[in-house]
Amino acid sequence: MDIHHGLHSCKLCNKNYSSYKSLWNHNKKIHTIHDNNMTLNDIKMTLNDTNVTLNNNINKVVEIKKKLNCKYCDKKFNHRNNRWSHEKNCKNKNENEIIESKKIFINNNQINNNQKINNNQQINNNQQINNNQQINQQINKIVINQIGKESIDCLPIKDILKIVRDGSNGPITCIKKLNFNKDIPENHSFCTTTLEGKHFTRINHKTQKPEKINKSDFINEILSSSLKFIDNISMLIEFDEEFRNKIPIEDQNKIKEILKNQDKFHLSKNKKAFFNCINDISYNFKDLILATWKVIQPLDEEADTEYLIDENFNYNSSSDESDTEL
Structure with a gap:
């Protein structure tokens, strides 16, 4: 133990105490060390362990902070309840939902385009291979x-x-x-x-x-x-x-x-x-x-007899009154 001017000095943090008992209590509470007679290697190992613990704690705090960001506007919150209340009414929420719906629309439209291209290619192939009757069957679909x-x-x-x-x-x-x-x-x-x-x-x-x-x-x-x-x-x-x-x-x-x-x-x-x-x-x-x-649409012989279109596909309008109003 180093003694400076009658003081008892901690080898880890150089803090001075007037009595050995005070130093012992300090080591027990702060450094969890019961014996102050440590070698230099012991001190280095203890300091390294302390740094690792501090770094881990800091990383955990940073990770928690990241989790408390609003998913719509990235605003930071200290408590999850505050973030949850904010996200329900975040002004960016509706904008994000609109953008997502538009992306879905564009994606569906691209899918429709691809399907149409495939259908057109299939029809072209059928036209090259099949006769007129087979083409008419394609139209019927x-x-x-x-x-x-x-x-x-x-x-x-x-x-x-x-x-x-x-x-x-x-x-x-x-x-x-x-x-x-x-x-x-x-x-x-x-x-x-x-x-x-x-x-x-x-x-x-x-x-x-x-x-x-x-x-x-x-x-x-x-x-x-x-x-x-x-x-x-x-x-x-x-x-x-x-x-x-x-x-x-x-x-x-x-x-x-x-x-x-x-x-x-x-x-x-x-x-x-x-x-x-x-x-x-x-x-x-x-x-x-x-x-x-x-x-x-060929006629269905088993359907109801009251057709909107007759056997010649003429519209049955006898019951259609002329009192249209908007």
Whole structure:
């Protein structure tokens, strides 16, 4: 033991005490050492062990701190309860969820694109190998899409630009290009054979059979479908660089303007104008739609006898009243 001016000195931390008992108590509490007569190697080993313990404790504290970061904005919290309460209302939470949903949409769209490429390749192979009868059998396998579930990749860029550049008429152009396009029979989901009647006829996507639906009810579904399609175009522009490069900047701004003011399409006056246009279009293209239904949907002899379409695929409209209201 080193003694400096009558003091008892700790060999580990050089702290001085006036009595050996005080030094002994110090070693017992601080260094857990009962004997102060340690060799230099003993001191080094003890110090090393102390450093390792301190480093481990520091690492554990850092690890705990990392676990207490908000998963949405990385804000730090000392207590888990505080972090949990914050995360429930974090302003970045909704933004992150929107981004994730958009990523899912883009991924699904890419999957649809790949499926369409594979289908087209298969059809091309069939056309090269099979005769006309086999090609017709391929056509019969078409399934009519549900309104609002149409894929963006079915339209060429020129049609997408036409929708965007029509501005306030964009939703009408969207339905015309999407659902009354002779090159996309799988989207021939509805029509009307009477302008004054109160029903559209649409294909039930689950049964692939025609059914009546009130025009004033269905027009809301059609309007929402067209606005959703335009919003999907906007998401592709945001997340798909290859697609974005095909859309001029001024047209990208027009899409933003349409979506920014989309509430105006639901105003009574504007919705009435939208209804009249869709009613006219679905009537003018009824022959195209009914021809598609005739090819892809043979009559079921065991079904109910009250058909919406007769044996010649003419629409039965005798009970269709002419008191359509919006």
